[in-house]
Amino acid sequence: MKPVNEMSVSLLSCSSNEAFARAAVSAFIAQLDPTVDELCDIKTAVSEAVTNCIVHAYRDTIGVIYITCRLYEDGGIVVKIRDKGCGIEDIEQAMQPLFTTQEGERAGLGFAVMQSFMDKLRVTSKPGKGTTVTMKKTMERRPKQNG
Amino acid sequence: MKPVNEMSVSLLSCSSNEAFARAAVSAFIAQLDPTVDELCDIKTAVSEAVTNCIVHAYRDTIGVIYITCRLYEDGGIVVKIRDKGCGIEDIEQAMQPLFTTQEGERAGLGFAVMQSFMDKLRVTSKPGKGTTVTMKKTMERRPKQNG
Amino acid sequence: IGEIRRYLRDNNSIRVSRSLRDTAYKAMQVKEKMMAKNSREPTVEEIAKELDMPREEVVVALESVVEPVSLYEPVFS
Ligand SMILES: Nc1ncnc2c1ncn2[C@@H]1O[C@H](COP(=O)(O)OP(=O)(O)O)[C@@H](O)[C@H]1O
Ligand SMILES: Nc1ncnc2c1ncn2[C@@H]1O[C@H](COP(=O)(O)OP(=O)(O)O)[C@@H](O)[C@H]1O
Ligand SMILES: [Mg+2]
Ligand SMILES: [Mg+2]
Structure with missing residues (x-):
């Protein structure tokens, strides 16, 4: 299926850009006219993925x-978040709830949150090369409002 | 001078994306906490440049x-808006207030608005290759807030 | 152009951070009001219409009031 609209953003992995990443994705998704709650789910998932790039992928560097964000005719949204950071050795283990490589600092719930707030989550990674997180969610369709 | 932060966005030239472009740039610049007026000026200039890409550069196509948006330590902001559209034959003429190639439809004030709302405007173009508009503005400096 | 400029701006020298917070606050109020009235969640467009603002602006404003929880305060559950 071809997306009806798409955009991509690249940004530096400084923590001040986390809010910008969320704002950019929400401003784009606003086209589908979601509710505030639907938007919140997506933003939370984006937040977790972007935070992982900042604190794990590019831990001691920027x-x-x-x-990338794609919108589909059926109300589907695909958000892809990619880094060229350290990568993940064992993806299955990393995705386990409560698993973290920064014990004491982080809760290990990022992937669990993405999984529960989105319909689909796919993680691919190459140690030393980087990680790509692809998330999908379909907005509830609602009758088009006039205007 | 090296920028303290930068981002880039790419988007399709559909008119529904104009508001997204403005929102993305303002969400990024909001980090500097400018005044509402300063941000409004930048949004208006971005709007004109993006509209030109939509209605002129990619007139009958998408x-x-x-x-690209760069923030500098001294409060300077550089926004670059680039297309790979039809290009401009005579830049000097195109930048004249009231000059337009879409007589009756457009006012020919886009470049004049960019010029007056920003501190600097530079336009480069190659017919058949595309156009780049670079705009600069320095935010009024203010005492650093805590936090 | 000076004219247009004066027309477009209403001499608003307040900081964007405050203006965003105000918008977000108003948006949340409208949302509550509409939820009470229609017993369903309004869409972003419905809120934007009520505030007479583009959806994108409403959404970016809502962003400004969320704390990036994950980044600064790891949650221990
Ligand atoms: N983009 C990434 N690059 C490298 N490692 C990552 C990335 N995202 C996640 N990880 C690894 O997966 C683990 C689990 O991630 P997550 O569920 O978000 O928990 P947390 O971030 O709290 O550790 C992290 O501790 C880290 O080792
Ligand atoms: N990105 C662009 N690509 C091609 N032509 C452009 C572009 N931007 C501006 N132009 C040309 O410059 C002219 C003047 O632009 P502008 O001052 O914005 O006025 P208007 O858009 O109202 O015509 C346009 O009519 C068009 O011919
Ligand atoms: Mg995490
Ligand atoms: Mg124009």
Whole structure:
């Protein structure tokens, strides 16, 4: 299926850009006219993925985070968040709730949150090369409002 | 001078994306906490530049618009808006207030607005290749807030 | 152009951070009001119409009041 609209953003992995990443994705998704709650779910998931790039992928450095967002006719949204950071050795283990490599600092719930707030989550990674998180969610369709 | 932060966005030249472009740039610049007026000026200039890509550069087609935004330590902001559209034959003429190639439809004030709302405006173009508009504005400096 | 400029801006020298917070606050009020009235969640467009603002602006304003929880305060559950 071809997307009806798409955009991409790249930003630096400084923590001040986390809010910008969320704002950019929400401003784009606003086209589908979601409710505030639907928007919140997506923003929370985006937040977790972007935070992972900042605190894990580019832990001791500043790198570039690439976000792509595609909108589909059926109300589907695909958000892809990619980094060229350290990568993940064991993806299955990383995705376990409560698993974290920053014990004491982080809760290990990022992937669990993404999974529960989105319909689909796919993670691919190459140690030393980077990680791509692809998330999908379909907005509830509602009758088009006039105007 | 090296920017303290930068981002880039690419988007399709559909008119529904104009509001997104403005929102993305303002969400990024909001980090500097400018005044409402300062931000309004920038949004208006971005709006004109993006509209030109939509209605002129990619007149009968849908193409990609590339926006880069850089923030500098001294409160300077550089926004670059690039297209790979039809290009401009005579830039000097195009920048004259009231000059338009879409007589009756458009007012020919886009470049004049960008010029007056921003501190600097530079336009480069290659017919058949595309156009780049670079705009600069320095936010009034203010005492650093805590937090 | 000076004319247009004066027309477009209403000499608003307040900070964007405050203006965003105000918008977000108003948006949340409208949302509550509409929820009470229609017993369903309004869409972003319905809120934007009520505030006479583009959806994108409402959404970005809502962003400004969320704390990036994950980044600064790891939650221990
Ligand atoms: N983009 C990434 N790059 C490298 N490692 C990552 C990335 N995202 C997640 N990880 C790894 O997966 C683990 C689990 O992530 P997550 O569920 O978000 O929990 P937390 O971030 O709290 O550790 C992290 O501790 C980290 O080791
Ligand atoms: N990105 C662009 N690509 C091609 N032509 C452009 C572009 N931007 C501006 N132009 C040309 O410059 C002219 C003047 O632009 P502008 O001052 O914005 O006035 P208007 O858009 O109202 O015509 C346009 O009519 C068009 O011919
Ligand atoms: Mg995490
Ligand atoms: Mg124009």
